Amino acid sequence: MTQAQPVAVSEDLLSRMDVTGPRYTSYPTADRFVDAFTASQYKQALAQRGEGVGVMTNVAGGGAAPLSVYVHIPFCESVCYYCACNKVITKHHERANEYLDALEAEIALHVGVLGVGQVVSQLHLGGGSPTFLSDAELTRLMESFRRAFRLAPGGEYSIEVDPRTVTPERLAHLANLGFNRLSFGVQDTDTDVQKAVHRVQSWESVVGLVQAARDLHFESINVDLIYGLPKQTRQTFERTIEQISVLQPDRIALYAYAHLPQRFKPQRRIHAADLPAGAEKISMLSHAISGFLGAGYQYIGMDHFAKPGDALAVAKRQGRLHRNFQGYSTQPDCDLIGLGVSAIGRMGATYSQNAKTLPEYYDAVRAGTFPVIKGIALSRDDLVRRAIIMALMCQGRLVYESIEVAHLIDIKSYFARELEQLVPLAESGLIAIEPDGITVTPLGWYFVRAVAMVFDKNLQADQALQRFSRII
The missing domain is CATH 3.80.30.20 (tm_1862 like domain)
Incomplete structure (x- = not known):
């Protein structure tokens, strides 16, 4: 990936994109x-x-x-x-x-x-x-x-x-x-x-x-x-x-x-x-x-x-x-x-979190038990969406073929609704939608969370957004 030249980010665009959303240190x-x-x-x-x-x-x-x-x-x-x-x-x-x-x-x-x-x-x-x-x-x-x-x-x-x-x-x-x-x-x-x-x-x-x-x-x-x-x-x-x-x-x-x-x-x-x-x-x-x-x-x-x-x-x-x-x-x-109170870990296709209080954490390890109190085993759909979100967040590029081969799906039919929702972001100059994939533009890097959010199936309910920080 070549280094793009610095781009100007207007206060107007920052204001329009001032919404809440996850930081995507994981998906889900x-x-x-x-x-x-x-x-x-x-x-x-x-x-x-x-x-x-x-x-x-x-x-x-x-x-x-x-x-x-x-x-x-x-x-x-x-x-x-x-x-x-x-x-x-x-x-x-x-x-x-x-x-x-x-x-x-x-x-x-x-x-x-x-x-x-x-x-x-x-x-x-x-x-x-x-x-x-x-x-x-x-x-x-x-x-x-x-x-x-x-x-x-x-x-x-x-x-x-x-x-x-x-x-x-x-x-x-x-x-x-x-x-x-x-x-x-x-x-x-x-x-x-x-x-x-x-x-x-x-x-x-x-x-x-x-x-x-x-x-x-x-x-x-x-x-x-x-x-x-x-x-x-x-x-x-x-x-x-x-x-x-x-x-x-x-x-x-x-x-x-x-x-x-x-x-x-x-x-x-x-x-x-x-x-x-x-x-x-x-x-x-x-x-x-x-x-x-x-x-x-x-x-x-x-x-x-x-x-x-x-x-x-x-x-x-x-x-x-x-x-x-x-x-x-x-x-x-x-x-x-993840070691210690409240620490989060990832193992294979699972995420887990330790006890959030010291007494609960101490009781578990003293009893010879992992102090895990919650987590999630990822579904096939979760794995596909995680791959897409991380590709966008990290490489700024989603190549359809790589996802299709790895997860045995047709991306244009599987994500038809999401691809349609990306059009306004493309019109704002944040992404380029191409026949073989999606590229985050230099301007779009400042709002990459908004691009990733389109593929997050858990954000359909408005109240879910209140759990997160603003994306800028």
């Missing part, structure tokens, strides 16, 4: 998981991988394709008011030991089914704040992990970092543990905005940590930003964009704040009157896109920007982009083990 999406999917079904899916039944293989080397692993660390010392993550607010760091005991027990359950030494090419620690753990606790976790699995050379080993909880010395420890990618949660550099969301950190500390990470030769440094926060204005956010552009992290994740206080209690501390109006928020996004493209970044899709030389940008140009519960990835599509 997590809101479709059911309680009828149990721990025993998850164990069966694991066993089938262990036996080589219905699993993808590593064509070059034989055997099962490498695993991806996500580890959820729920603890934070203080609450960020915008947060919608599964978290436990505590200053009692001794609670981490009990959690690590449980993680080790959950890892042992997986080893009991898969055996020791399954190859892992992608590991991500998220939360919460993984850097809530001390250096010794992080060492313990990684040693437990290495006893159970084998980390592949050249893999992606990343950790989310709260700048308030690390020093250059701690970053050096992370590098020594084998992490090669960092994601700094910055959100906004304006002091008034930081106070409004209860997450105050100095710009000087962020600059120092990013420089330290560069000196330690981390392969990729990401910065998370959020637009639409209380006290933000277009002018204040432009300053944030300028500062981040000068800082030049390898990647930037730019998320829209979704204010849902009825679902997320911490957001009730945010005064609705302090939130920017819809038009102001759209203007922030428009200027952010222009600013980052002007600073030399390439738009990857779904809120993500990367430098041209970053592995994510290279993968997009080469048509090797993939997507899982951690977002866009350069790693091939693979089974994902």
Whole structure:
């Protein structure tokens, strides 16, 4: 795939496309998981991988394709008011030991089914704040992990970092543990905005940590930003964009704040009157896109920007982009083990989610049971739609023949209604409908979720859309 030139995205188009929709880190999406999917079904899916039944293989080397692993660390010392993550607010760091005991027990359950030494090419620690753990606790976790699995050379080993909880010395420890990618949660550099969301950190500390990470030769440094926060204005956010552009992290994740206080209690501390109006928020996004493209970044899709030389940008140009519960990835599509409270995994043609509370999670693993509380086994129709959605979201191109051969369908008859619904998107210049497939245009990349949503059979009821964030 050749790299398209930057395109202008008008505020008018952004406003017209300002609708809610899934992020498609999976299909079906997590809101479709059911309680009828149990721990025993998850164990069966694991066993089938262990036996080589219905699993993808590593064509070059034989055997099962490498695993991806996500580890959820729920603890934070203080609450960020915008947060919608599964978290436990505590200053009692001794609670981490009990959690690590449980993680080790959950890892042992997986080893009991898969055996020791399954190859892992992608590991991500998220939360919460993984850097809530001390250096010794992080060492313990990684040693437990290495006893159970084998980390592949050249893999992606990343950790989310709260700048308030690390020093250059701690970053050096992370590098020594084998992490090669960092994601700094910055959100906004304006002091008034930081106070409004209860997450105050100095710009000087962020600059120092990013420089330290560069000196330690981390392969990729990401910065998370959020637009639409209380006290933000277009002018204040432009300053944030300028500062981040000068800082030049390898990647930037730019998320829209979704204010849902009825679902997320911490957001009730945010005064609705302090939130920017819809038009102001759209203007922030428009200027952010222009600013980052002007600073030399390439738009990857779904809120993500990367430098041209970053592995994510290279993968997009080469048509090797993939997507899982951690977002866009350069790693091939693979089974994902989710470890820890609320973690989501994918195994074969199933998705699963762990218990969402610590007591329920602890009870399960102490009883020697996988802590899975819900999930879904994909139907034939789900698999076809997943293949289409991921092709659009990752490669920006749907080739009819590849879907027809893999799933034994006639795509023009099977998806006649959906193809008709794509016509307005084509008329808006977001896609090109061709005899042999569909191509997302450079402009369409900014709204690729809207294209994918056409093939989501679960979004026919209007009320379903209220479960999701806005697509821009």
